[in-house]
Amino acid sequence: MKKHLATALLCMLPLLAACGQDNNAAQGAADASRKTTSELRGKMQEVREKVRTEIQSEDIELDAKGADKDAPEARITPAGDFYVGDRQIEIDDAQRALLLKYRGHVAEVGAAGAEIGLQAAELATDAVGEAIKGIFTGDSEQDIEKRLENDIEGKIKASVTQLCQQLPPMLETQQALVESLPEFVPYADMDQGDIDDCMDEGKVDI
Secondary structure, rough: OOHHHHHHHHHOOHHHHHHHOOOHHHHHHHHHHHHHHHHHHHHHHHHHHHHHHHHHOOOOOOOOOOOOOOOEEEEEEOOOOEEEEOOOOOOOOOHHHHHHHHHHHHHHHHHHHHHHHHHHHHHHHHHHHHHHHHHHHHHOOOHHHHHHHHHHHHHHHHHHHHHHOOOHHHHHHHHHHHHHHHHHHOOOOOOHHHHHHHHHHHHOOO
């Protein structure tokens, strides 16, 4: 993941380095880059807040997979009600508590995934700024690449690790729901393999 992302972020460096032939043009590009970076960071913060609000206030939707893939979409409301299609499933207090707990896990994982995407976008923006900065400082592409790789290692990898650590308790809650609520079974599509993939490769597919 680190290598591919670094390559994507750095693919524009040779083009930007050509601006070094004209300091005035480079300075103008640097000013424009700073303005764009500031605007993008503002937009990203808006997205962060919107994601958190939607996850907390809207239904969590669940799709069936595997042998039960034709089952209708299910959802867990903010109040812990459970619907399969348009049918509300009758639940007791213990089942509601489990549904709310599971909903919380899904929300945390979803928010963490969105955060990783935003961090990747920020790093792409930083790559442009670093390339323009290199025009004035004389930094080589290798110097810039090393700094960006360090950022990827420090920010993205840490966020992915944090996301992966949320999966074991989510699986535990899912299994408790399977045992308690038969109607939930078609939507229990997470297994230990998902956790292993996340830990080993940073891959999340649940």
